[in-house]
Amino acid sequence: METLRAQRLRAENLDDPLGIDVERPRLGWIVDCGRRGAAQSAYRVLVATRPELLDEEKGDLWDSGVVTSAATQQVEYAGKKLVSEQRAYWKVRAWDELGHEGPWSGTGCWSMGLLSRDEWRGVWIGSKKDVKPTKEKPKPNVYLRKGFGARAGVRRATVYATALGLYRLWLNGERVGKDVFSPEWTDYHVRVQYQTYDVTDRLREGDNAVGVLLGQGWYSGYIGMFGFQKYGMDPAFLLQFNIEYEDGSRDCVTTDGSWTASLGPVVSSDLQMGETIDARLGMPGWNAPGFADTAWTPADVMYDYRGWIVAQMSRPIRETGERTPYSLRWTPDGRVLIDFGQNLAGWLRASIKGEAGTRITFRFGEALDASGVLYTDNLRFARQTDVYVCRGGDGEVFEPTFTYHGFRYVELSGDGPFELGETAAVVVHSELPETGELETSHPLVNRLIENVRWTQRANFMSVPTDCPQRDERHGWTGDGQIFSGTAAYFMDVSAFYAKWLVDLEDAQRPTGAYTDFAPFIFGPKTEFDNDFTYTHTASAGWADAPLIVAWLLYETYGDRRVLRKHYASMKRWVEFNRALFPDGIRDDVSQYGDWLSVNERPFEERIAEFGRMVSHYSTTPYDIFSTAYMAYSAKLMSDIAAALGEEEDRRTYGERFEHIRTAFIDRFVDGEGQIKGDTQTAYAMALELDLLPERLREAAVSRLVGKIRELGDMATTGFLGTKFLMDALVREGHADLAFRLLLREEYPSWLYSVRQGATTIWERWDGWTEERGFQDPGMNSLCHYAFGSVGEWLFRNVGGIGREGAEAGFGALLIRPRPLGGLTFARCRYDGVSGPAATEWRIANGEFLLNVEVPANATALVYVPSVEGTEVLEGDTPARLAEGISEVGREDGCAVFRIGSGKYSFVSLLPV
């Protein structure tokens, strides 16, 4: 009999992480078994200091014993106290539902980082440069190096490193790790992350050398809309090299005043402005032993850092792929224009040949203008321009280190002749496991799905950003929360969002107000809007993000700890709202509202109607929108309290929700179910957030449907309203209309941009139109994921893989594909915390065929569309339903089945 194989071992949602700093890491695995109905009834975890002990079935750190439980995730380590630098090796075995013992898993591991501050023995070093950065000339990068000796018999060598700025590290001439943009972005006023690398195999007996390239990054480089040096003036670097010998002795190499510093070929870099490399300044061997650093100067010892130094507990930014040119052409004036065929974030790598001193300029853009020239107007203040000065001779390769660009096209020009060899667009982003795939019979929908995926890739850069190209690239919270559900289908976002929640809490104001982006930056905008003193906090739908994202992590991954960690903080936000708006109506102005919605009526008309309660970009009045979100947060707070067993808070916030709901109805809803503002978003939000009296729901639904139909099946919703709209239509029995919106090809619609050749999601429905060309370059990103929030809807309704109500963590699946809109086929895969689930359906000859794969230890409720009174059969050669499948009833034209894990196929007759 096939038993359960435990696999995909993770600690803190990471694969064999090094240098973590939680005292009781949570362990997780999946169980695999082809047998139907296979489920875990018990597990045993062993954690040991050495892998050999595991072979002897000894867990000297922890032996959980046989625990009767179906849990495969969020299993808290409960062994001996873990100390700094400790290594832990672990394995697990599972028992199935019949009590059969499965084999031991392979070995997983993690190591602990430096758990207390006084273990950091070095000082921060750098090289102070008293120059003002400009757009054309960011501050120079600094090279640092240190030679040191090591004895024979190294048992273990570990590097802990971080920077205020960005660093890249080499040991004995070889790069350490593959991470880029370390230590990534946090609010450096509060915390900076360190990274841990095991370099045991790299250390040599005798002379060794560490080399570091230190750049400005988010710390002292340009931050969109705010300017340079928002956290500090000069970057600083901190490193600790702990060497442990076989004989038990230890050495420690740290950053101190004995390191030397120099300028070098990677002259200057800025994440948004670009990088300049002068290859003539190359210093071969600078990061290896034996280099004569006589021309280098002593490094400056910098101020000590007074924030937290914490372990990076999320997956690093890496190069994740490459694309070769789709087309490349030389223009008559000697420029090269490369089209990579895909809008993305990253950089260019190019083999170049030119005479020494030839200066080549690389400009990056998302589009071409009408005359076929690179379009960069929409970059605003960001330059995203790189420069390479040739060394002369063969084998030159341009590739930057500390910058990234949002681009599909690159334009190269030289101040002298040059030859171009191989080129590639290097794709760069937080390297999260991709978990979702969806393909349908509709080519444009397929392109839309890929556009969402690419937009997520381009914007998951340590922080979920709004866009990767213009001078912004902020962790905008409205965009972040509305897209989070979609993001969680495409990638494993467990650790990524857990890190962002820390940023969000770090950004929270003492009042309890969350901010409109995180990490937060203080002060007025500098480059434009100088007279505008808006504080970027507490905007409805934006500042509610922490609760929405924390709840998503709980629902998707069963992560209860994240709820606990931010519980007090989330309460402060809800309490802040209550203090400001005790009567349950939120009507303060200066909101984003349903940002970038389609103007159903002229602005002037709306002003006259609503007075000041109107935004250029939100057709829906602020008060409706803000009050609805305030209710949403109160409800979430009540749910979060319930999940944590905080009974009193559950009640308090439940009552607060009811209070807001009543106020909403009294103030905004008339006796016919018409809502103030009368916009699609107003109805969709009120329906989805349960803000209408039961008796008026139907009237509101028909108003909503009427409004869409009257415009020729067109949505007018913006950034946040769109997701509510699509969900509301399905829930209220108008899935067919939702499909018409999905498949609409004229402006405004998703497929409109696809038809215009978009390869990522546009910020605006009309980013480009035939009549006008590009939208206002002041705000027209072609890579903004907010409208991509339809991805989640596609997975649930087209792929048909969702989660069944109450249970957190995808243990109970809801399989409900909807074969509507003329689609005849879909194939979907979602690799969640229980392992991969899959569906595939097709329509042929009036028959509906559905294959379902449910991972072991999970169950599914399956909705099979079928004609009432006809029988649903099972199997490729249809037979009666197998045992173990129970029909639990009929609902909305579907037969409903409850199944356990395993592979199933259903065949039904569709209504004609």
Ligand code: BGC
């Ligand atoms: C950003 C957004 C953001 C918005 C706030 C824009 O400039 O790009 O996506 O949410 O400002 O309304």
